[in-house]
Every structure is written in structure tokens, then in C-alpha cells.
Amino acid sequence: MTIEDTLPLTEGIQASTAAAHGEDREATARECADVKQWQKAIEEAREFDKNARKRYARDRKYARADRTHFEVDVPIAQSYIDVLRSFLYARDPDVSVTPSALTQPPPQKAIMAMVAKQMQQGGQVTAPEMPSAIARLLGTAGGQGASPALPGGPATEGQQEEISDAMLKQEAAKLLEPYQRLRENAEQFASTMELVVSALWKKAKMKAQAKELVGSSLTIAVGWIKAVWLERKGEDPEIARQLNDIQDNLARMDALRRELDEGDAPDDDQVRAELERQALALQAKVEVVVARGFAIDFVAGEDIQVSTDCRDLSAYTDASWIAHRVFMPIDQAKQDHPQIEKKLKSAAAYFPLKPRDTDQQGDSGAMADDTTAKDADAYSKGSEGGSSVQTGGVQFVCLWEVWDRTSSTIITFFEGMDCYAKAPFAPHPATSRFYPFFQFQIGHVNGERHARSLITRSERLLDEYNSVRSNYRKHRRRVIPKLGFDATNYTHDEISKLEGATTGEMVPLKPTRPGEEIGKAVVPIQYNSVDMALYDTSAIRSELEMIWGIQEALSSSIHTAKTATEAEIQQQGTNSRTGYMRDDLDEMLTDMAQYTGEVALQVLSQEDAQEIAGPWALWPEGMTIEDMGALVSVSIAAGSSGKPDTTAQRQAWSAILPSLQQSIQQVGQMRGSSPEEIADCL
Numbered sequence: 072m073t074i075e076d077t078l079p080l081t082e083g084i085q086a087s088t089a090a091a092h093g094e095d096r097e098a099t100a101r102e103c104a105d106v107k108q109w110q111k112a113i114e115e116a117r118e119f120d121k122n123a124r125k126r127y128a129r130d131r132k133y134a135r136a137d138r139t140h141f142e143v144d145v146p147i148a149q150s151y152i153d154v155l156r157s158f159l160y161a162r163d164p165d166v167s168v169t170p171s172a173l174t175q176p177p178p179q180k181a182i183m184a185m186v187a188k189q190m191q192q193g194g195q196v197t198a199p200e201m202p203s204a205i206a207r208l209l210g211t212a213g214g215q216g217a218s219p220a221l222p223g224g225p226a227t228e229g230q231q232e233e234i235s236d237a238m239l240k241q242e243a244a245k246l247l248e249p250y251q252r253l254r255e256n257a258e259q260f261a262s263t264m265e266l267v268v269s270a271l272w273k274k275a276k277m278k279a280q281a282k283e284l285v286g287s288s289l290t291i292a293v294g295w296i297k298a299v300w301l302e303r304k305g306e307d308p309e310i311a312r313q314l315n316d317i318q319d320n321l322a323r324m325d326a327l328r329r330e331l332d333e334g335d336a337p338d339d340d341q342v343r344a345e346l347e348r349q350a351l352a353l354q355a356k357v358e359v360v361v362a363r364g365f366a367i368d369f370v371a372g373e374d375i376q377v378s379t380d381c382r383d384l385s386a387y388t389d390a391s392w393i394a395h396r397v398f399m400p401i402d403q404a405k406q407d408h409p410q411i412e413k414k415l416k417s418a419a420a421y422f423p424l425k426p427r428d429t430d431q432q433g434d435s436g437a438m439a440d441d442t443t444a445k446d447a448d449a450y451s452k453g454s455e456g457g458s459s460v461q462t463g464g465v466q467f468v469c470l471w472e473v474w475d476r477t478s479s480t481i482i483t484f485f486e487g488m489d490c491y492a493k494a495p496f497a498p499h500p501a502t503s504r505f506y507p508f509f510q511f512q513i514g515h516v517n518g519e520r521h522a523r524s525l526i527t528r529s530e531r532l533l534d535e536y537n538s539v540r541s542n543y544r545k546h547r548r549r550v551i552p553k554l555g556f557d558a559t560n561y562t563h564d565e566i567s568k569l570e571g572a573t574t575g576e577m578v579p580l581k582p583t584r585p586g587e588e589i590g591k592a593v594v595p596i597q598y599n600s601v602d603m604a605l606y607d608t609s610a611i612r613s614e615l616e617m618i619w620g621i622q623e624a625l626s627s628s629i630h631t632a633k634t635a636t637e638a639e640i641q642q643q644g645t646n647s648r649t650g651y652m653r654d655d656l657d658e659m660l661t662d663m664a665q666y667t668g669e670v671a672l673q674v675l676s677q678e679d680a681q682e683i684a685g686p687w688a689l690w691p692e693g694m695t696i697e698d699m700g701a702l703v704s705v706s707i708a709a710g711s712s713g714k715p716d717t718t719a720q721r722q723a724w725s726a727i728l729p730s731l732q733q734s735i736q737q738v739g740q741m742r743g744s745s746p747e748e749i750a751d752c753l
Contacts, residue, residue: 099490102491106482106488113394116376116377116378116379119379120376120520121444124447125447127372128446130524133148133526134152136149141540141541142541145536147533151289152289156282158649158713159649159653159713160278160281160282163281165707166264166708167706168265169704170258171704174257179243257702259687259689260689260702260703263688263689264703266683267671270684271364275298281712287372288512288513291524291526292512292513292521292527293372293384294510294511295369295371296368296369296508297395298365298663299365300674301363302363302674371449372447375395376393376395377390378390378392383518384522385510387508387510392473392475394472395471395473395474396471398467398469401420404470408493414488415485419487420468421450421451422450423467424448424449450469469485469486470484470486471486479497479501480497482495483495502666503700509659510659511656532611532614533615549598552595553598554593554596555594556592559583561580569593653713661705661706664705665705665706676690739752
């Protein structure tokens with residue numbers, strides 16, 4: 072091949088390379104434009120909701136009782152939050168999975184009548200048309216089942232009698248058999264699903280996160296939970312809780328080695344020592360090699376941004392996008408995103424705020440409220456605050472994770488950068504609700520985007536309570552007993568002896584005018600007596616308890632002893648007043664149970680299900696979430712997450728138990744059960 076022959080080939084390679092570089096530049100430009108557009112959309116949405124975040128900060132001040140507007144700040148709101156949180160969520164709810172109504176067999180009486188009619192006409196006995204969902208679950212073609220044809224022609228009286236006695240039952244049993252088999256499988260699958268969902272929640276430590284959720288809702292009217300399935304695939308959604316496996320240690324060691332090789336480590340000896348410690352941890356093998364599992368994480372209200380096209384946050388599942396921000400140390404960001412490690416230097420730097428000084432005392436005068444939306448954040452930008460808001464020089468970066476329902480993709484980027492943290496990806500596993508966020512809201516107001524918290528509703532009552540207590544303190548300080556004396560009749564030394572006298576001491580006094588009665592020279596100073604009716608807070612407490620739904624038996628305001636009956640009545644009143652909170656919480660937990668079941672169906676194998684539910688677990692692999700919805704109904708037992716209502720349970724059992732015992736004995740006798748079987752049932 073001559074040089075002239077190679078020229079076209081070389082030119083072709085150069086043209087291909089130039090085209091590839093051109094495509095890369097175009098892709099980079101599109102990525103940069105997309106990230107900038109999303110950052111702009113988030114900034115505009117956060118400006119839109121700025122007043123709501125300001126309200127979050129104000130509510131939290133009341134919850135901490137550090138408003139400092141009064142001499143006395145009574146932590147009533149904090150006490151109510153603690154009581155209601157333990158009342159609403161005391162344990163993980165009971166998952167209830169039941170076969171759907173679609174799996175219910177047809178009425179046997181109707182099947183018998185249909186079979187009798189077909190057999191009397193001498194035609195072929197055929198099953199009724201099955202719904203498409205049942206046919207798909209059973210795997211039958213055409214959705215029909217057929218029985219052998221009977222001889223044609225009208226049946227005689229003897230044949231009719233014979234049909235009604237033997238063949239009728241036989242043919243009806245054949246037609247009902249697929250339905251009964253489907254029902255039995257649905258019941259077995261429902262039992263397995265209950266155990267799987269409960270086990271995933273328990274392993275993810277749901278109770279700790281759910282109590283934070285309820286506490287947030289009671290404080291700022293809204294609480295968020297994020298639930299995702301995590302695996303080592305490089306496309307897991309961001310979540311604060313880590314998998315904690317050997318892969319984490321390996322990635323951390325790689326990041327440290329890169330810092331040493333490139334000379335970016337601030338202290339080489341410290342980095343080498345940390346590498347040695349991590350190597351020893353790997354040798355101990357105290358962690359699993361690769362972790363996978365269901366993760367549940369509480370998300371603060373200010374770290375969630377819902378698109379502004381959603382006019383009511385209670386309908387957040389209809390929003391076009393939801394953004395979640397995650398703060399992480401820059402070292403962890405480099406470890407988790409090595410492909411953009413060099414570019415992370417341009418990311419916006421954040422620093423954690425110092426803990427607040429709780430010893431500050433205010434005065435009794437009203438002060439202007441200087442709360443801002445930034446007070447709701449736990450981190451501050453390095454450019455917004457000086458060293459007074461930084462802690463130990465630990466730098467954080469802010470990662471935004473946008474769940475875009477319009478394109479069904481997840482976009483991630485660091486604030487201040489113009490590139491993706493990782494390429495956009497579709498959520499896996501996909502679910503019927505798309506969003507992995509779950510909201511519990513208290514105080515919804517029709518037509519308003521944000522709810523009104525219990526603290527906002529009772530803010531003025533809390534201020535009035537603190538005002539009354541502050542004035543009472545001022546009054547008591549001003550009415551300290553005092554004595555006055557005639558200073559013109561005593562020398563400075565005599566006055567000093569009187570002032571320095573202790574309790575019960577005999578003080579000799581020499582007046583300048585001998586013989587002057589001491590009783591006339593020293594007299595008590597009169598003061599206004601304390602009228603407790605002016606400082607009675609019982610009316611304020613009653614109104615607060617009405618707003619919060621807390622009865623006197625649950626709060627610390629009991630002044631008179633209560634009988635057991637009175638306490639039970641007040642407990643029932645609390646259950647009634649907090650019923651709307653329980654209903655909303657149950658609805659959220661039901662959605663979460665359905666979501667968890669859909670995720671588990673797609674990521675767990677038969678072996679995984681058997682490890683959780685036992686060797687008799689039924690876990691049909693390859694089933695779609697549509698088939699799952701047709702087969703079973705997933706929910707939770709109503710009110711099972713709160714403290715049990717012992718009174719209602721006793722009353723229910725006292726009414727049901729006699730009938731239940733009688734029914735067990737009657738059914739056992741009709742079935743010919745042995746006394747041992749009846750005893751086991753009882």
C-alpha cells in the first residue's frame with residue numbers, strides 16, 4: 072500500500088475523530104444547559120416557598136421554647152409533641168395482605184344451577200367466561216375451562232335424577248377447581264407478602280425514622296420519608312443512610328490513595344494511618360461483601376422541594392417533579408463520584424451551623440421577629456456566614472436529586488456545578504407511584520399549598536401563656552417583703568448592723584434620740600398582694616388541649632387526682648380528637664406498604680422470600696405489579712401503629728368471645744372434629 076493509498080484512510084479516521092469530539096462537545100453543552108435549567112427551576116421554586124420555610128423556623132423556635140420574647144418560656148409545645156408522637160406511633164404497623172375480590176370463587180349455587188341447565192339440555196358443560204386478569208394469572212388460553220361433553224339430546228327423568236345426584240356435583244367441582252386453586256395460591260402469597268414487607272421494614276429500622284416523621288408533622292405540619300431499594304449498581308438513589316459493606320471501605324481507600332498519589336492530602340501521615348485502620352477492618356471481615364436491602368430515611372421539610380405546579384402539597388404525587396437535597400462531606404462526595412472528583416472543587420461549599428445557645432434569656436417586652444427562611448437550614452454557605460457558623464472546618468457539598476415524573480428519570484447534580492453527578496437514570500425497580508417520597512401532613516387547609524401546623528394554630532395562646540407566667544414572675548419579684556426605717560435617727564454604723572443581721576439575731580440599736588421607740592422607726596413596707604385569679608392559666612390550657620387534641624390525663628397539667636374511669640373517658644376523648652391524625656398516618660403507611668410490596672416483588676427471588684417467610688413461602692417470580700394488584704390487596708391494620716386502646720379491646724372481646732366460642736364448637740361438631748382439634752381452636 073502506497074502513501075497515496077493511505078491518505079484517504081487517514082483522512083477518514085481524522086474525520087471520524089473530529090465528528091466524535093464534536094458529538095462529545097454537543098453532549099457536554101446539552102448536559103450543561105440541562106443542569107443550569109434545573110438549578111434555575113429549583114431556585115425559583117425555593118423562592119416561591121420561602122415563607123413556608125420561614126414558618127418552619129418559627130415553629131421550631133416555639134418547640135424549643137427559645138423565642139426569648141418573655142422572661143418565662145414554658146415548653147408546652149415540646150411536651151405536647153413528645154406525648155402525641157409516642158401516642159400516634161408506638162410500634163411498626165401490622166401489615167395486612169388479603170386476597171383480592173377478583174380471586175373470590177363464583178357462588179357455588181350459581182355454578183350448580185348453570186351446570187344443571189347445560190346438562191339437561193344435553194350440551195357441553197363449559198365454564199363461564201373468566202375475567203382477563205384471572206385468565207392471565209391461571210395461564211389459561213382464552214380464559215375458559217371445558218369439561219367433557221355429555222351425550223346430546225334431551226335428558227330423561229332418570230337421567231335428570233342421576234345428573235342431579237352425581238354428575239352435577241362432579242362437573243361443578245371441575246369448574247370451581249381453577250378458582251379455588253387461585254384462591255389458595257392468593258392466600259399463601261398474601262401470607263408471604265405480609266412477612267416480607269414486615270421484615271424489610273424492621274431491617275430498615277422504620278420505627279426510628281417514622282417517629283422523626285411524626286415529630287416533624289407535629290412541629291411544622293409536614294414530615295417526609297424516603298424509601299428506596301439499594302444495591303451496588305452505581306445508580307442507586309441518594310440517601311443519608313449508607314449500606315456499610317466492604318465496598319464502602321474499598322471505595323474510601325481508593326479515594327485516600329488518590330489523594331496521596333496526587334499530593335492533595337492535607338496530612339500524609341494521617342491519611343496513611345487511616346488506610347492502615349481500614350485495612351485491618353477488612354482483614355477482620357466484620358462486614359458483608361456486598362450489601363443490598365430496603366432503606367428508609369427521614370427527610371427534613373426544608374430539604375424537599377416540590378414543583379410549583381402542585382398547588383396543594385397533599386397532592387404531591389401529581390407534581391411534575393420533586394427535588395431532594397443531600398448534604399455530604401466533600402470527601403464522601405469524592406468517594407461516591409470519582410468520575411467528577413476534580414470538578415468538585417467548584418461545588419458550593421457548605422458548613423454545619425453551630426448548636427444554638429439555649430442559655431440566652433429574653434425580657435418581658437415584645438420583640439420584632441427576625442426569623443428568616445435560612446434559619447430553617449442546618450447548613451450555611453461559606454460565602455453567607457463567617458467562621459462563627461462553621462464547625463471544625465468540615466466542608467460539605469449539596470447534592471440535588473431531582474425525580475422528574477415527566478421523563479420518568481432521576482437527575483443528580485451538585486450545587487454550583489454545571490455537570491451531572493452521574494448520568495440520568497430511570498428508577499429501579501419501577502413502581503406504580505414513581506416517587507419514593509411519603510408525606511404525613513397535619514393541618515391541611517383547603518386551597519392552601521402548605522398546611523398550618525399545630526404550633527401555628529396555637530401560637531398566640533402560647534404567647535399569652537408565657538406572658539401570664541412572665542408577669543407572675545415579675546409580680547413575685549416586686550412583692551418581696553421589705554422593711555423601712557427612719558435613717559435620720561440612726562448613724563451609719565447602726566444601719567450597717569441592722570442590714571447585716573442574720574435570722575434570729577439580737578441587734579442592739581442606739582438611736583440618736585435616746586428613748587425613741589424602735590417600733591416606730593422600723594416598719595414593714597406595704598405591697599400589693601398576689602391575686603392568683605389574674606394569673607390563672609387553666610382557660611389557656613383548656614384551649615391548647617382542645618387544639619392539640621390532648622386530654623388532661625395525658626398532659627402534665629393534672630391538679631386533682633383522677634379515678635380510673637375518668638382517665639379512661641379522657642383517653643377515649645383523645646382517641647376521638649386525634650382520629651384524623653391516625654387516619655392520615657394509616658393512609659400514608661398503606662401507600663408505603665403497597666410500594667414496599669411492589670419493590671420486593673421485583674428485587675427478591677424465591678430463595679430470598681424463603682429466607683424471610685420460611686420454606687413454604689409462595690413467591691411467583693416474573694409476576695408484574697399489575698398481576699400483584701389483581702391477586703392481593705396490600706394495606707395495614709388501621710390504628711396498629713399507635714398505642715393500643717385497651718378499653719375498646721376489652722369491650723370488643725367481651726362481646727365477641729362468647730359468640731366465637733359457641734361458633735367454634737358448632738363448626739367442629741358439624742365437621743366431625745375431634746375434641747383435641749376443638750380444644751386447639753379454642
